[in-house]
Amino acid sequence: MIFQIALRELRSLFLSPLAWVILAILQVLLAWKFLGFIELFFSLQADLVNIKNAPGVTDLIVAPLFDFSKILLLIISPLITMRLLSEENQNGSLKLLLSSPVSMSEIVLGKYLGALLFFIIVILVISLMPLSLLFATQLDMGKFASGMLGQLLNVSAFIALGLYMSSLSKQPVTAAAATFGLLILFWIINLAGTSGNNENSFFNYLSMTHHSTQMLRGIVYSADIIYFLLFNLAFILLSIRQLDAQRLQH
């Protein structure tokens, strides 16, 4: 049942121009940046030969590209997640789900999975660019996989937060604005922590940047994975609760 809801969500996304526009814009922006990184690599290549343990193609092109794409994903994800529940709430189609033999958790998980499937497609399309380098050179596939995992975890957290915001508001735009604000907050929250120069501060622990930067560069800490899993779980549970509460009180 979760899968049915997810598929419907994905289909509706691709039936609207929004998904295609987002995919197109992402590709153009990333391709531009990608070319920039390649050019930078060529200009540095001569110097790199003389350095011991010099950073390779993966470090100089793939990692910065992933770094850049995570910012773009942060910007576009509220646009996708804003409609998940608020639109259904607004146009009344949520009543179809609520009157069907489907539990709240199935509805929420279906929505979450639908959005996640969309972003998996986005990430796969993004990854085609660095993979095209394989025609000319070798990539560090370990670092590449770590970067992909980092993107996926990042995006899943964006979706979970966006889904919760979408369950709170009947207006998609409000949900988008709130998601955007909170995502930025989670992004920069460690600035307070790092200015105090203490690496293990509480704010560092909350920050998404702190937990994703290393992974995008190829270092996977299990603590970072657990952070993202907990983040997802928390907001999915909150969404389920919110949907349940909607039935109970107004």
Next chain:
Amino acid sequence: MSIPLIQARQLHRYYADTHAVNDVNIELQQGEILGLLGPNGAGKSSCMQMICGVLAPSSGEILINGIDLLDQPHKAKQQIGYLPDKPPLYPELTVDEYLNYAVRLRRVDKKNLKDFRELAKHRCGLQSHGGRLIANLSKGYQQRVGIAQAIIHQPDIIILDEPTVGLDPIQIHEIRKLVTQLGEHHGVILSTHILPEVQAVCNRVQMIHQGRSVFNQSIDELQKNNPVKIHLQHSVKPEQLLQLKGIEHIESLSDNQFLLHGEELQSTLADISQHCVNNNWGLLEISLQQNSLEQMFLQLTTSEQAS
């Protein structure tokens, strides 16, 4: 006696401080079409939403086919088809895609999916619209798609919230016909504020006003007491009509037009006309009035407001 399809007992529902539904009991038997009547904001929709599990009651008990809706929501909801006041459609899907989704959500056996879909389309007159986008359909057809999703899994109970709002007279007629057909095999609850609609399709009517159930009677019983209107050529004193059998009181509309009240007057229509002819009153018109429901409705809704 078999278990009623729906037994909703002592439903209460608060919205903040408003007591929107106050101690309402609803019962529905197999093969019955129940009309829920009430002015706007009376609590009809809230009652229906509670029965469908869309809204949780503040207190009360709802049994669907003997299954408690709160204890076993999945099993209970499988037997309900619900059309909200605004059809729950996805405009970007085609009719077929939408109905496929709706039937899967109801956990219908995979091998029946297509048959169920085609039957629902056939019943709602949507056979040639399968490939059309819902967004491009007219309001009437969108309403039909809404009804199709409510009956697609062939539930025992069909709940329709104002199914004929915004439709043209032909469509209204067709939808009433459909509801009557559905009532033969399923139990149907229908909410409306169009009184003739209730008389046309329902077996029983329940009126809700300011959150309370104020009236609950079968249509047959209700029509037993319909008044008879007579229009005479000559003016007659009302007392002269009182001699007639079965007439309890008389309402004068003018010197020569009267409303006769009494029990089961439709069986005495012939006697009344005979009496008028015998007295040479010049009978111009004699008819059984159908508006007792309207009077009842106005009486119940305005008297409570005054008190």
